[in-house]
Amino acid sequence: MKKLKYLLLLVSSFSLALSTHSQTKDECFNCHIQLEDKMAVDYKSDIHFEKGLSCAHCHGGDSKTEDMELAMNPSKGFKAKFIRKYRMNVCIHCHSDKDRMEVLGSKLPTDQYTKLEKSIHFQITTNNTGPVTDCITCHSVHNIKKVKDPSSKVYPTNIISLCGECHSSAEYMKNYNSSLPVDQVVKYRTSVHGKLNAKGDPNVADCADCHGAHDILPSKNPKSHVYASNIPKVCSNCHSDQVLMNKYKLPADQYDKFVKSVHGVALLEKGDVSAPSCNDCHGNHGAVPPGVESISKVCGSCHVINMELFEQSPHKKAFDENNYPECESCHGNHQIIRTTDKLIGVQPESVCLDCHKEADNNKGYFVAGRMKSLLDSLTTLDKSAKIRLDEATQKGMDVQDAVYSLKDIRQIILQSRTNIHTLNLEKFEEFIGQGYEIANKAEIAGQEAVDDYYFRRIGLGISTLVVTLLVIGLYFKLKKVEKQG
Numbered sequence: 001m002k003k004l005k006y007l008l009l010l011v012s013s014f015s016l017a018l019s020t021h022s023q024t025k026d027e028c029f030n031c032h033i034q035l036e037d038k039m040a041v042d043y044k045s046d047i048h049f050e051k052g053l054s055c056a057h058c059h060g061g062d063s064k065t066e067d068m069e070l071a072m073n074p075s076k077g078f079k080a081k082f083i084r085k086y087r088m089n090v091c092i093h094c095h096s097d098k099d100r101m102e103v104l105g106s107k108l109p110t111d112q113y114t115k116l117e118k119s120i121h122f123q124i125t126t127n128n129t130g131p132v133t134d135c136i137t138c139h140s141v142h143n144i145k146k147v148k149d150p151s152s153k154v155y156p157t158n159i160i161s162l163c164g165e166c167h168s169s170a171e172y173m174k175n176y177n178s179s180l181p182v183d184q185v186v187k188y189r190t191s192v193h194g195k196l197n198a199k200g201d202p203n204v205a206d207c208a209d210c211h212g213a214h215d216i217l218p219s220k221n222p223k224s225h226v227y228a229s230n231i232p233k234v235c236s237n238c239h240s241d242q243v244l245m246n247k248y249k250l251p252a253d254q255y256d257k258f259v260k261s262v263h264g265v266a267l268l269e270k271g272d273v274s275a276p277s278c279n280d281c282h283g284n285h286g287a288v289p290p291g292v293e294s295i296s297k298v299c300g301s302c303h304v305i306n307m308e309l310f311e312q313s314p315h316k317k318a319f320d321e322n323n324y325p326e327c328e329s330c331h332g333n334h335q336i337i338r339t340t341d342k343l344i345g346v347q348p349e350s351v352c353l354d355c356h357k358e359a360d361n362n363k364g365y366f367v368a369g370r371m372k373s374l375l376d377s378l379t380t381l382d383k384s385a386k387i388r389l390d391e392a393t394q395k396g397m398d399v400q401d402a403v404y405s406l407k408d409i410r411q412i413i414l415q416s417r418t419n420i421h422t423l424n425l426e427k428f429e430e431f432i433g434q435g436y437e438i439a440n441k442a443e444i445a446g447q448e449a450v451d452d453y454y455f456r457r458i459g460l461g462i463s464t465l466v467v468t469l470l471v472i473g474l475y476f477k478l479k480k481v482e483k484q485g
């Protein structure tokens with residue numbers, strides 16, 4: 001019974017083989033496979049073979065004849081060899097021609113060459129022998145696979161060594177650009193992406209997911225996929241894909257939050273490339289950017305002063321001991337918003353309350369409340385002085401010096417907001433105290449100017465009265481003289 005089944009299976013698979021192998025009509029292949037020619041052996045698993053394409057589709061010649069001479073006749077357009085520089089014209093012939101591809105039953109995009117032409121890999125050549133990477137460098141030839149086929153050279157788990165062949169070789173790279181680092185693969189292998197890729201996971205980011213495939217450009221080029229303002233979209237291709245992220249039990253909200261954050265708005269709306277993009281915090285290839293041992297430290301690479309002050313504060317030790325992330329504990333990570341005085345204090349919006357409760361009779365709670373009320377009073381004094389000085393200015397009094405001194409108060413308020421990070425209440429009080437002094441002086445100057453104004457008004461009134469009386473007196477005097485005269 002089993003034997004019969006096996007025989008049937010053999011017969012059916014044989015006839016299946018006959019019917020699907022339209023290649024039997026390809027005499028080039030037939031003869032070359034008998035010769036056990038490596039090209040032909042490889043070609044058996046090539047996507048083009050699968051699609052019924054003949055050796056002659058690329059090499060020319062007559063694929064219908066068994067006669068070697070006739071088949072490989074230059075008069076039939078046969079080409080035995082290709083010059084390196086022009087070999088990819090063979091591929092472009094079909095892959096840049098939409099109509100031809102459609103005739104062959106394909107709906108693939110036909111933009112690979114137009115993209116490649118503009119890429120960095122096309123612009124540089126070795127001794128005029130053609131682009132450093134052409135279609136064949138990345139896809140091979142005679143052994144070309146669908147890109148989704150795990151044995152394709154560009155399949156996610158294989159592409160690392162493809163790019164790495166050149167990009168990990170200092171020897172090779174120095175011929176082109178000796179200052180270009182050659183550590184991308186090594187660093188990549190230390191990242192979450194790289195580790196999972198090494199385990200065979202095709203869903204994590206590989207070189208081409210971030211850099212593109214045919215349109216790779218230097219990162220400084222604003223059209224590059226990895227340019228600061230383009231990278232959030234690149235990451236969001238995967239990280240905003242809820243279905244994909246569910247598999248890894250990760251949230252898929254980083255992009256949506258980031259675009260609304262103070263950093264995202266600066267980078268994407270105002271075009272301020274000094275604001276961080278995803279890779280500034282997470283690193284390009286490695287786990288975190290160079291020079292920063294943990295992602296928590298990354299904020300300090302830009303916000304240097306805040307970091308220095310934080311490190312002087314009692315929070316530094318306490319956060320380390322409790323394993324609290326440093327800046328993120330108070331500011332968050334993806335949705336960092338512009339700060340306001342509401343963040344500090346003992347009102348519900350204050351971040352201090354997350355850890356310091358009134359009930360605990362806690363020093364942190366006390367300091368939070370005190371710092372907030374100091375800031376609030378200085379703001380109030382500043383406002384009041386401003387109103388007084390505005391009034392004086394409107395009345396035409398010269399209070400320029402006092403108005404100017406208010407700038408110093410605003411500077412003190414700004415700096416105090418930074419100084420919060422030290423948690424040093426004594427210094428904070430002292431510093432805010434300087435603001436009080438300036439505010440008081442300005443208030444007094446304004447008040448004096450206003451008083452002065454009214455004083456002059458009264459003075460003016462009196463003198464006008466006196467003059468009027470004089471004039472009237474004079475008038476009557478004149479009348480009297482007239483009458484007498």
Ligand code: HEC
Nearest residue numbers: 027028031055056059060061062063066067068071072080
């Ligand atoms: C009947 C057998 C036969 C047929 C049919 C045949 N070839 Fe060949 N082909 C050979 C042999 C044998 C060689 C090696 C001859 C040599 O080295 O001069 C060869 C060499 C080649 C070479 C390498 C030439 C070189 O100079 O290195 C190419 C390319 C090639 N064939 C392609 C084709 C194509 C394309 C067709 C169909 C249009 C084809 N062959 C049909 C037998 C065949």
Ligand code: HEC
Nearest residue numbers: 029032039040043048054055058080081082084087090141
């Ligand atoms: C998709 C296009 C394509 C197909 C199909 C194709 N070739 Fe090629 N073949 C090329 C290109 C391009 C080169 C040059 C590769 C290089 O320079 O590295 C080449 C090189 C060769 C060479 C080496 C010539 C030399 O430089 O010594 C041989 C032999 C060859 N092909 C035989 C075949 C045979 C036999 C078939 C069919 C079984 C076939 N090719 C199918 C594109 C093709």
Ligand code: HEC
Nearest residue numbers: 047057090091094104106107108135139141145146147148
């Ligand atoms: C005669 C036309 C023709 C030539 C020449 C040709 N191709 Fe193709 N290629 C096709 C067709 C048709 C397919 C199958 C498309 C499909 O499945 O939709 C294909 C598929 C591919 C694929 C797989 C794409 C996928 O679906 O993942 C790659 C990669 C590829 N070709 C690269 C090359 C390279 C590299 C060359 C030059 C060495 C080349 N092709 C030459 C017609 C051609």
Ligand code: HEC
Nearest residue numbers: 091095108109112113116133134135138147154208213214
């Ligand atoms: C630097 C390496 C590299 C070079 C050079 C290259 N490719 Fe690709 N190609 C890839 C990668 C990686 C993919 C898969 C990822 C993707 O599609 O974005 C791919 C995908 C493809 C596909 C599948 C359809 C598509 O567009 O996604 C085709 C067809 C293809 N390449 C043809 C070509 C042709 C033709 C050339 C030459 C003009 C070429 N490639 C040059 C790396 C390369």
Ligand code: HEC
Nearest residue numbers: 160163164167181184185188205206207210219226279284
């Ligand atoms: C997660 C996204 C991502 C992956 C994966 C990735 N890169 Fe990058 N790569 C970047 C970013 C972002 C930059 C540029 C950052 C900058 O300078 O602004 C970069 C820069 C580069 C550079 C320029 C030199 C340098 O190191 O700054 C090269 C070369 C490079 N990558 C090659 C690769 C190779 C090869 C791979 C695969 C092993 C790879 N990249 C994987 C994001 C990525």
Ligand code: HEC
Nearest residue numbers: 120132133162163166176177180207208211216217218219
């Ligand atoms: C055959 C060798 C080779 C292969 C394979 C290769 N590259 Fe390159 N790549 C180069 C050379 C050479 C340069 C130019 C260096 C220069 O002049 O700055 C370059 C430049 C780059 C740059 C621009 C670097 C910069 O900022 O100046 C990036 C990014 C890059 N390649 C990524 C990739 C990726 C991703 C892959 C794989 C899909 C890849 N390369 C495959 C040789 C190669």
Ligand code: HEC
Nearest residue numbers: 192193203204205206209231234235237238248278279282
């Ligand atoms: C091709 C899809 C893809 C792209 C593009 C991609 N990632 Fe990922 N990334 C993943 C997947 C899948 C994981 C899940 C691995 C895990 O953590 O188990 C991951 C993990 C991560 C992690 C680790 C999360 C954790 O805590 O485990 C970080 C951080 C990360 N990616 C950042 C980025 C950044 C930044 C970019 C853009 C520069 C990016 N990724 C681009 C697919 C991608």
Ligand code: HEC
Nearest residue numbers: 232235236239250251254255258276277278281295328333
């Ligand atoms: C200002 C710095 C910063 C920026 C910008 C940033 N991240 Fe993060 N990201 C963090 C921090 C901090 C964490 C917490 C991880 C930790 O503590 O190890 C994190 C966590 C993650 C995680 C792990 C899962 C999670 O949500 O906790 C992923 C995935 C991620 N970020 C992706 C992104 C992507 C995608 C972007 C760009 C759209 C981005 N990040 C922008 C700092 C940043």
Ligand code: HEC
Nearest residue numbers: 262266274275276280298299302327328331336337338339
């Ligand atoms: C690559 C540099 C860079 C990195 C890294 C960075 N920032 Fe920023 N950050 C900026 C810039 C630039 C702005 C100003 C944006 C604006 O004002 O439009 C800013 C703004 C801010 C603000 C708002 C300031 C205000 O005026 O209210 C806070 C809070 C902040 N960042 C916290 C963080 C934290 C926390 C981290 C780490 C998780 C971090 N930043 C990482 C550059 C950076």
Ligand code: HEC
Nearest residue numbers: 299300303306307310326327330339340341343344417418
């Ligand atoms: C204990 C909570 C807390 C921690 C930890 C913290 N901050 Fe702040 N940060 C605040 C508060 C509260 C404000 C708002 C002050 C205000 O506007 O009154 C602020 C304001 C800021 C500002 C805007 C004011 C300015 O200085 O320009 C920046 C930027 C900032 N923080 C960055 C950081 C960085 C970077 C870290 C990590 C080194 C950090 N913060 C750690 C609570 C914290």
Ligand code: HEC
Nearest residue numbers: 314315318324329330344351352354355363364367368423
């Ligand atoms: C993530 C939790 C957390 C947040 C948020 C936080 N703290 Fe703390 N803080 C601590 C811990 C833990 C300590 C050390 C133990 C203690 O004294 O409570 C501490 C200590 C302090 C101290 C020193 C107390 C002493 O005994 O010397 C002050 C002052 C302080 N915090 C003020 C603040 C202020 C102000 C804020 C809001 C801007 C704040 N903290 C936000 C966790 C936090």
